[in-house]
Each structure stands twice: as C-alpha cells, then as structure tokens.
Amino acid sequence: MVNFSVDQIKEIMDKQDNIKNMSVIAHVDHGKSTLTDSLLCKAGIIASKVAEKTKRKEVLQSKSTGVSLYYEYDIYDNKTLEKFLINLIDSPGHVDFSSEVTAALRVTDGALVVVDCVEGVCVQTETVLRQAMQEKIKPVVMVNKIDRAILELKHDGETMYQNFVRVVDMVNVIINTYQQEDMGDLLVHPELGSVSFGSGKECWAFSCTRFARIYANKFKVEPLKLQERLWGDNYFDAEGKCWRKDNISGSGKAMKRAFVAFIMDPICKLANAVMEGNMDVANKMFETLGLKLTQEEAKLEGRAFTQGCYVQMDQCCQIHYLK
Template identity: 45%
Template structure:
C-alpha cells in the first residue's frame, strides 16, 4: 500500500480537551482490526506513554496506519492507507498540534455536542486553516445528548446546527484571502448536505453522515442521492398530503390520526428530525431499555412509513 502514493491519506484528529479524540481514534483502530471492539474507548491505544495513561490526556501526537476500503464510481473496494494522527487537546501542547498538521492532508475536527465549540477548538481550527488544511467535522457524544439532555428532536437539530455554525464562523474568520473568496467558501466551509459533517458516538463506535441516509431514502423519494441529502438538512419538511418536500412549516391535519410521525403540535416535522433522528433515537431507546422486539421493526420502520404514503 505504501507504493500506491495516490491512495495514502494523512489525517489529524484535532479538538478541545476531553471532547473524545482518543476514544474516537480507538473506535477507528478497532474497526481496522488492530484492537478488540470491546476494548475500544478504554484501552486508549494512542496514549502510549505512562504519564498519558495515568493522567488520561494526550500529551504527544501519536500516529497509526490503518487499512481502509471504499466503493467508488468506477471501482469497488478501492484500498486506502490512512495515517491517522491523534493530537493533544490541552492548550499547553499546541505545538504538538502544529507539528501534526504540517504533515497531514486533512483534519478531523471533533466537537462535543453538549459542550459545543470551545476555546481550544477555535485554536486548533485556526492552526489548521493557517496550514491550508481542509477540515471535516464530527459531532461526538450523541449518546449523551439522548440520555442526559433528553431534548426533543427539534431541539437536537438546533444543538447540531449551532455547533456547525460556530465552526463555520471560525473558518470564515481565519480564512486565507490568497485562495480567493469563492474558493475559500467552498474549501473550508463544513455543511452536512455536502457529506463533510459526521454525527455519532466515539465511545459506542457508531456514526453516520447524511450521505448514508440519502442512499437509503433516494429511491423512496424518487430523487438522486445528492438532492436527497439537501432535503435532509435545513428548512425542508415532508408533506404527506402533497407527497412532496416543502420549505415552509405549514399546519396539516389528518382525520385518521395515523400520521403522527409527520406532525408535531399540528405542524410538519423537519426532514432531518423525521427521517434521521427519529429512527436513531427510537433504536437507541430500544437498545438502552433492552426492548429487543422493537429493534428490528424500527430499522425498516421509517422506510415503510414512506411507502404507506404512496411514494
């Protein structure tokens, strides 16, 4: 793999302290088969020094090589060699972050959903942009949002949106003017419907992007995957009466009362909340409550509900 230079990627994981970089890295390493899945998050594989293990923080940047395959347009199972660097999040070790960023192609920015963008998040983002490194955002600890905050689905969307907007504000604040205005906006901006924002839990080793759900729903809605991605974020609502997407949340009422999933207090539910968060949260609650009979029906539930509406 080292001889195939075009298929080598150097990625740095950067974030504020205790936002879950090392835990997320453990999950990625376990997916590559280097450590057992049961130990991911506890072993802290990248914290190789004794003082790092004792204090529970990353002090030195550490790298590991991972093998990955992905399906592309013209070829399936294309192999890649990913050199992943776990960098410190503490402000005292910012020099380690700079050293890591100067040998990487891209940066995975990890943000705690509950704490949001913090001081060191801005610092490491500024360092990445100074090195002209394109960031990709991962909103971590969704399990804590569901179990601790227990917000409504609309409140969950606002939490995610605020975190994404905060990251984009930082990217636009410290952008490199030499790249040009149009190029800068496209290069540094992270948006969910472009596939550059991930959601998940590093501790429980699960995550997704809107691209995953767009592939699931594209044939149901009769749209391309790219167009479906745009419908699953922002001011987009599925109208079961018109059987079409609308951009205004208008009140809709049913006589049969069988369409509660599409409505909330007489209004349409946002597409992201309805088709992404609702099945995940239902599945999460079923797993946490050990309701095995609800797990399998929920996986195919949302797709079947679309079919019931005649689409």
C-alpha cells in the same frame, strides 16, 4: 487481528488520490482519542478499545501519535468498494501542547475537528482551528457524543438539530475568521457530507450523505439531490408527496424537518425502545432495517445493546467524511 496486509498497503500506494493524511484535533476531553481508538478497532490494529484506551491516554495527552489505517468503502455507490489508506495523527488537546498540534498539521492535508455536541465549541477548539487555517489545512467536523444527548439528556430530534446547527455555525465562524484568501471555501456543510454526527465511544456515526443513499430508492431520486434536503428548513409533505420550505403541510398539519423525521427520530426511537426494554418495537425496526445481530450482540442489554444495533446500522469507522 489486523484487517489488512502489507500487499494491500503496497497496492494502494499507486493510487495517491486515495491516500489521506489526517490530523485529529479538538478541545481537551471532547473525545478525539476515543474516536481514534474506535478507528483503530475497526482496522484491527487493537482488539479492544476499552483495554487500550487507558494504556494510550497518557502518551496521547502530551504527544502526537501516528498510525496507518486501510479501509474499503463503497463511497460512490452500494456495490463498488474503493480502497483508502489513511495516515492518521492523533494530536493532544491541551493548550500546553499546541506545538504538537502545529507539527501534526504540517504533515497532513486534512483535519478532523471533533466537537462535543453537549459542550459545543470551546476555547481550544478555536485555537486548533486557527492553527489549521494558518497551515492551510482543510477541515471536516465530527459532532461527537450524541449518545449523551439521546440517552442522558433525553433531547428530542429538533433540540438536537438546533444544537448541531449551533456547533456547525460556530465552527464556520472560526473558519471564516482565520482562513486565508487563497484557500477557497473551507466552510463545512452537513448537506455536502463534510460534517458527521455520532459517538466515538459507542463506535457509530452517520452523515447526510449516508442517509441520502439509504432513502434514495424510496424517493426515486439521486442521493446527491436528496442529501441537500436532509439539512436545513426542508420538510417532506407525505400527503402531497412534495417537499416544502415551511413546516405546514398542504392540509394545514405541522411537519417535522427532514433531518429530524428521517434521521434523528428513528435513531432516538430505536435507542429508547432498547433502553426501556420495549423489544417488540425494537425487533420490528430490526426487521424493517434488515439488521442481523450476531449471537454475542443479541445477548447484550441496555446501552451495550444499542451500540451493537448502531454498529450494524452504520459504521463510524468507515469515515464517511472522505467523500
């Protein structure tokens, strides 16, 4: 069932700043169509992304497909819901259909660049980014398929962080190479909310912006100040209760960077606990996080169960990069 009405669409038409025209661009098989399916599921356009993916795939590989989505999101605080209308165009990833990508970019004002965190930036990623720069389109990035890094490759938090840095740096090199002088600064920065990380297939994602809002009360600081600490060489010394730029605490102990300690480690710990059947650890985390799984989600096992947990923790389809 669709989660919005025609009247809601008409209402949002009067708030042009809240209307976003977005193209989804990526290298072939980096998961942009699957991510689009997840967004459609969240909006209630399709009932099951698994059932619809096979039906839509042949069309989406050769033609661009557009859809309007309506979301309500507490983008500024945890109380006030802002309404957004997102006109989303899923474009082909194969090099033979570059003209479709160009046509899609010309009718949008932003591009969501999807990059596989395992494969990294590929040839067609550079091609579609160059096209976006030529059309003066502002990009944001979704680092996709991190569920593979956690569950299949068994990477630790620091390894994943270094892979994320490599992806972001390569994207910024391409942007810096092809952007035009009158476009301003188009580089993407995770600490500013223009990069998100997650899994389109599993329907979840996060950004530094989101976790900064989660931890803001604990640290008694403004979320905007905290999110800058959640990326780069920033380490929290729990003993000295202060932030440091090196990984050695005041007492000489080695520390984990903030992104790993506060974001990746909890995510990996929850995933591994569920996959290994260690429900004592998982249930303790559920209680701490205040997660309330539905009866259907509680009956799931393994990877499907982790999906239900992460969807509760954070919603991929609320599109945090619209900050």
